[in-house]
Amino acid sequence: MSAKDHITDGAEPKRLRGRLGLWAIVFIVVAGAAPLTVVGGPVPLAFAIGNGAGVPAMFIITGAILVLFAVGFTAMAKYVRTAGAFYSYAHEGIGRRVGIGTGYVALLSYLSLYVGMFGLLGPAIGSLVHSLGGPDLPWWSWSVIALVAVGVVGYRSIEFSGVILGVLLIAEVIVVIVLDTAIAFTGAHGQGLSTGFLNPETIFSGAPGVAFLFAILGFIGVEATMVFRDEARDPDRNMPRATYISVIFIAAFYAVTSWLMVSGVGEATIVGVAAESPDTLLPDLMEQYVGKLGADIVLALFVTSILACILTFHNIVARYVFSLSARDLLPRKLSAVHPRFGSPSTASVMVSFAAAIAIILAVVLGLDAVGEFYTWLVGLASLGYVVLLVVTTAAVIAFFARHREIPMHPFRKLIAPLLALVGLFAALVLILVNLMTLVGDNVVVAVSVIVLLIAAFLLGPIVGALRPNSAKQEPITTSATPAVTVPSAQQ
Template sequence: MTTTTTDPTLEAAPERAVTGRLRGSLGVASIVFIVVAAASPLGVIGGPVPLGIAFGNGAGFPFTYLVATAVLLLFAVGFTAATPFVRSAGAFYAYVDRGLGRAAGLGTAFAALLSYLALEAGVFGLLGPAVDGLLQSYGLPAVPWWVYALVGFVAVSALGYFNIELSTKVLAVLLIAEVLIVLALDAVVIFGGGGPEGYSTGVFDPAQILSGAPGFAILFAILSFIGFEATAVFRDEAKDPDRTIPRATYISLISIGIFYAVSSWALISANGQSGIVENTTSNAGTVLATTAETYLGTVGGHIIQVLFATSLFACILSFHNIATRYFFSLGRKGVLSSSLAAAHPKFGSPARASLLTSGIVLALVAVAVVLGLEPITQFYTWLGGISSVGVVLLLVITSVAVLAIFRKDSHSLGAWRTTIAPVLGLIGLLTFLAIILVNLPVLVGEASYGPFSIGVLVLLVAAFALGPVIAAARKDAELD
């Protein structure tokens, strides 16, 4: 934390700290890499997908991704239509400020920061054990999970300090590798005639789609898309943002949705539809690796293990960049200290904001270590609960804000983009939010609402409540 006040290269540019903009020339592909990496495709296929199959609707689970994609695309219609009229690089909170006012906008900003910082820190609870398990398989001794988490933390902090284009290059390499290995597995299964029972038909069978607990399936499906709002976070570093952001949003959502639907269907087919629920219930954490070994050989299984760890790293790096730009934007608008808006004179990066993000995440990981929390079932699960509720709540509030923006002035964009699609998306998102709230105790490891699930809601309410307080204290601050 002391680095933020002693870095001479930053102190040399006080004028830029307040008025400068970040430098970058991100195109559609670069922003899509960041967004899809945040979604962690391989991590999803190895985590939420088996859980969604086991505790959701079994062989009908792939259809759930199509439902989630459709709802989010309806949301994106209004979200992207409003983008040219929201000039700030603040993603959700800038839209809420324009539609619902400063107090609501600031509350949204702090809730978003809480959600993304919690998720970034929580995924370290997955990364540490994943790397430890990988290296143990090669004969190295076991070490505490936080050792490898700390190594990953240093790498993420270093990349976050430099220009965003360096991060996008790293993310591109990691993302392409993890997507290719999953596509290779999909191709072997699909072009090989499926698995022991041929191709799964559950995705087309209403009885399968509605079997089990489809509401719980929706929960895991929607969690797989967290991070797609990053398309608007990088406005300042995008080429022609009014065109780049909408295109990146649609491409990200469609590609993620299709990838998850096809890959989850292939995973079910590979293992046999009749026994997939039992298989994933007993082996949720290993079903992807064992499937890869069966269809791609031992080498394929090892590659999956390696890329699972790098997928988690890419996810952390993406959310670090998102949270950092929230801090930068709030500093530039006078909501937080203007020193956070210091664009590095050499790299054109939000260096100080990145250091603050790193400091908070390090503190959260340190608390987990000191308290002796189990990294996956406690640290990741609890922080993941905050993120899941927070992000869907942000989507709901942003949907309302978009409708409010176009209620003031439709800008002659037509009823579909300004009213019909946003309303349909809002209805879908409210349904998702209700489902997540009902299932929140299970998500954080409780049988019913207890201290942890209630604590998640209290933290989010407190974050939103900061909005009116800060709005009253910093009346000169502008969000858009």
């Protein structure tokens, strides 16, 4: 029996269409992690208010935790036959009502991140254009132009987005590799390469918890491989591989680059230099080791990196809207599939509309683009994302505990997920402890973030009770044991 969603009218559920290959999926996911944006933003902040020269170790630790997460995540993938990632896993592992609540939290978290990024993009475009002699326009005007462009691309087939994201990602990775190579081969101008990330005293200096927090934020979206399941070629083979490749690449990229940035500045001075001007640390290093042209290229690619990130999250949010509406958890009309592109076209338009409304509200309320609009929304998304990782890992453990008949090595179905759960729960505690920092020391916003996430999750049991025929899924047949059916968890 195939694992297709049961919908209330008994009709065949709608499916998206696409031919994404392995590397197209990797490009989409890694572009969402926005490598250059993270290297130019969160990494300098981790140096300044985290553990300085010990930051590279935090990326290694975070990468290890997320590899453990991926072990259980991909082990369960063959039994979750529907796109939806967090929603589908929680539904199958813990139960229908928890799954619904998880779906709403995922939608709120990713929508907040998607919308908030326009607050970072607008000023970045404005600064770049102004430096090139262009007009000095308000941030929101550049954000609206970008919103229209992203909306047009996101409306089309996912392969079209994949090509654009691949080009942008390759460009930003190359420029960072050029900087890494320049620092490595010059021996950091005689200072020698840093070894602080190997020294426990350095790793645990300063505020390692804050550095760990920034490291976790650099991986947002790595689970999104499963969101594109219906649009991928050979998903049972390509989705797990794309997940592992994405996690390992991101961890290695951030760890190596942050290590060489420390080397380029110097272990003894990295904290002070980063604290003095975190926003210019990357271009300053580029100018010092590569030249003025390199610094100018970094400024331009910083903008395209944010744009690539926004496009990835536009696609992810549109597919969450599609997935929830196809299961009667949002208005059914949002589950329309474009007859030519095979994309969630109506959902895509609604996502663009939601972002436009948010930008208008920000302007009307006079919010600062970065200090308030971006910071508040990304703070909400960060907390929500780690909650989703914790719930999903728990769902994996619960699923295999309930279905002991599935042949699977204990490391994949229990040991690795348990270890991941410990690490992710630690990250969740760190985010809660440092939530004020994430939202710009605003108590009202911090409380609002927690209330919104709790309210979104509680919608699951409420909607589940009010609409008992929504979001049900048929039993799943294991490929390894054809005679055994695995029923969906129900609550």
